[in-house]
Amino acid sequence: MMWFNLAQAQSFMPTEGTKIATQVDNLYGFLLVASLISFLILMGGMTFFVFKYKRRTNKDKTGYITHNTFLEFLWSFIPLVIFLGVFAWGWLIYHEMRSMPKDALEVHVFGKQWAWEFEYKSGVKAGNLLVVPVNKDVKLIMTSKDVIHSFYIPSFRIKQDVIPGRYTALWFNADKLGEYHVFCAEFCGTQHSGMLATLKVVPQAEYEAWLEDESQVGSLPLAKRGEKLFAVKACASCHSVADAATKVGPTLWKKFGTKESIEGMVDVDVDENYLRESILNPNAKIVKGFPKGVMPAFQGQLNETELNALIEYVKTLK
Amino acid sequence: MATAAAHGHGSDKNYLNESSGLWSWLTTLDHKRIGIMYFISVLIFFLLGGIMALLLRIELMYPGQTIMSADTYNQVMTYHGSIMVFMVIIPGIPAILGNFFLPLHIGAKDVAFPRLNLLSWYCLMAGALLAFTTLITHKVDTGWTFYTPYSIKTGTSVTTMVVAAFIMGVSSILTGLNFIATVHKLRAPGMTMYRIPLFVWAIYSTAILQVLATPVLGITLLLLSVERAFGVGIFDPALGGDPVLFQHFFWFYSHPAVYIMILPAMGVISELITTFSRKVIFGYTAIAYSSLGIAGVSFFVWGHHMFVSGQSTIAGIVFSFLTMLVGVPTAIKMFNWIATMYKGSIQMQSPMLFAMGFMFLFGIGGVTGIMLAVIPINVHFHDTYFVVAHFHYVMVGGTLMAIMGGFYYWFPKMFGKMYNEMTARLSFVFIFIGFNVTFFPQFILGAMGMPRRYFDYIPAYYSLNAISTVGSWLIAIGFLIALYTIINGLTKGEKAPMNPWGSKTLEWTTSSPPPHSNFDVEPVITAGPYEYR
Amino acid sequence: MSTDSHSVKGHEHHFAHHFRSAEHEYETTKEGIWLFMVTEILMFGGLFIGYSIFHNIYPEMFAEGASYLDWKMGFLNTLVLIFSSLTMALGIFFLQKNEQKKAVMSLAITILCGAIFMVVKYFEYTHKFHLGIFPGRLLDVAKVGVHHANLGMYFGFYYCMTGLHGIHVLLGMGLISWVLFRTLRGDFNSNYYTAVEGVGIFWHIIDLIWIFLFPLLYLVG
């Protein structure tokens, strides 16, 4: 596989992953130069005057210059022209950014505290991973399950708030293969900075193969299915599975078969029933030292098979 | 400029020693004493907010957890922002320097409503105390913007905090109202509107903003607490409300609020530049009216904080356009100040250093503001460290520099003592360099895509963050030196003459520190404020 | 407090030391009061804007909400307030003519009107509480039998707007009592009645706000 062009935002601006990104960068480059020139003129003038008109004696005579209409007109008018110029230029690019393409590949995006969930037309779901074909218009139809998030792909220079109770949309046409960062850019609570996803731009064939693989999930062994679900449902954003590290919630590593101390109760055995209850109705028993009401209740969001898969997966974490 | 000359008469009575005891301060109606009380409280708030900033920076020094948990980080970030905005920079110049010098500048004995003035100090204190009680209850973790629906859902003490912000808003309103009436009605004989110093014009324009914008913040915050208490649903999508409406309401106040922060600073800069260049200001009317212009247009640009919030494309374009227009009057002022230095007699005393630091840093902050106002660029930069860098450049590099410069400039008048010029300059050097080291890398971080309010970040952002953290320590050293300069000046400073800088505005025609009723004889004004001939 | 309060120069009214004359003080105070009124109007303005936005989105829901209000009560209160504005103005008028007794009467009637207003409000509120009509999520949906699920929002606006207004009425009554007391003490006369006039302006603005609230809340249906 060729994951060249790994979008490691190491240069001044991250890789330009779309044509729009290049256009934005051009405008930004122009603004940088224009601002730099105006800034240098101002600061150059200031520095020059400081030395040229340094106070020599306490009786220095200074010029009595109250105004100069022509100059004042110039330095109001020239910035105004520059501002209007970049405004119009910006308008053009923005217009393109916001004109949704017609026959795009549509993907539904759900933001929730603190993970991204993607749902393809075919029903395939992925957690914190968005796979799209290269050189194809992709339209994201986004909404949130709780608070406002913001879907941000630095390499594509696009960002859009994801709002509960309504849809917002975003589109892009990636022209470089690679992996790109997706950030959440609107403050949404504890793990706001952990609400990351990966965007993979792959050739069309690979995309189709991936989609095919994902739709086969039903025939995988239970524990493997559980592992997938664990990612899709973003359990991983709160629970570590490979070490004893505490994230928002307790680690699930080597948890099965131990005893857990519960707030205001005697210790309980971590068995299948406890796991089941902890997932469906987490507030029933709160682990000592953890907040109540943080873990969302999954009652009604998981069917029996999915639940079994999750529990089997947790049992394998050794 | 003033023809009235008789003052002092060798009497030692001044506003500081005219009566003594804590009680005489807490019940004082003297605008000068109230200004000093504001100074002390704002200084304490600033140190608190600054220490929080240092903690933030230490946490961000390395990726992953460094010294605090994610929740703690979010709380510290919220307190840093709220303290700095509501308790430091909004009351900052108007309530400290404005209170002290506005009446002196226009030849009045006091502000129009001295009792109201005292009341507004108590409001600030009450609000601040209430805000600090949340530190021992459930903290607040929403960021200073209190965006719904997060602020409705979080289990932290948001209600107390917004009520506190409401009370501080009342304080700001009362100050503004007081100043408008003072400027309208209490000018000395002969002090026409075109003879008031530009500092007064700036405070006046600010006061208009305070009176017109703050009530909207008040009602917004009240609605937010009602929403939390009763689940009314105005801002809650689950109940048919609109979470984005809150943002409209909030920025309708908070954009004008950023000009509440900067206009007074511009006023201070106008004073500093003329005094230390010994030259008449270039374009008095242009500067005066551009303040009013900025104040006026600023009510119609709030949407530039919401380009990616899902507001309509048309709205975005209109807001972008209007934002560009606000840039013009600001540019005018920059050019005017520099033109004032032309053919002047420039002395690089510490206040002037801060004034030039202001122009440098605010210039950068301003042009990056213009970049943010161009929509497609904003889409990339919104809620990244680019924005963080922008607003620190304008708020710290702009307003705070002006506060420092103004404070050094008026220190002799306020306390009747001189400070040590060398340490004052040293403080400038550290703050200026430290500031750039701290915040310039943040522009690059933002361009690289690092979102703000991030407790943790990907390793690629590490080196610039580390530089930024080191910079924050330089700023801290700078402020420690400034603190030393002030304390040293207060305790050991030489006695200040009446007019150490050779300035022409009215406050310098009375003794240092001024007597209780400011002027022994009411001044009669016959010329403009900057008659250096 | 300190030496600030008054400068004694044989005027009829002792104005504060930083004013040039009693007239000067009067003008300035009046400007201050008007500025304060601007902030009051803007604050209620925020509520009105929120109201009209949601009224646009959910006209039926707002109509349903209004149907639970008794416009007769609201109308009665409107009349009471308008009348009280008149008596308030009379109070100032009498002071200007140095007829302190009549002024006291007018002010007392004004307070009485405020009290009537509040009593009517009290009955309106308790009646609603009785029916289970509370703001927001406290609204007893089953008991009231609402058609629109988010009717709580309408009552959110209702209680916010009338509540905030009610607080202002109470404040106004307090202030009028204060000037009434000072009138009795003989503080005011045709040369000096600034405080009464200020309180009067405040009272008229409260009245004005009610005149907007009444049709918006009670009559939108």
Ligand code: HEA
């Ligand atoms: C003191 C406060 C202050 C001031 C004065 C300004 C001034 C300006 N600001 Fe800033 N701003 C903030 C405080 C301030 N801002 C804060 C606190 C935020 C973030 C809030 C939050 O989200 O927490 C913010 C955010 C912010 C945003 C939203 C960013 C985002 O979240 O997406 C935007 C977008 O348009 C913006 C624009 C501007 C503009 C155009 C100006 C203009 O007024 C600047 C005009 C000045 C100049 C232009 C410089 C001088 C002129 C020259 C040197 C001449 C030559 C120049 C050229 C030819 C370009 N600001």
Ligand code: HEA
């Ligand atoms: C006037 C306003 C103001 C000021 C002065 C500052 C000053 C500073 N700010 Fe702040 N900042 C904001 C307003 C301000 N900030 C706002 C509004 C936000 C947004 C919050 C949000 O997102 O909601 C923000 C956010 C913000 C962030 C981003 C947090 C995030 O998004 O995750 C960062 C990170 O670097 C930061 C850093 C700093 C630093 C290093 C300083 C330094 O300049 C501080 C310098 C001062 C000191 C260092 C104190 C010096 C004194 C001492 C050291 C003496 C010690 C005294 C005793 C022991 C008695 N600020």
Ligand code: CUA
């Ligand atoms: Cu989701 Cu920030």
Ligand SMILES: [Cu+2]
């Ligand atoms: Cu703004």
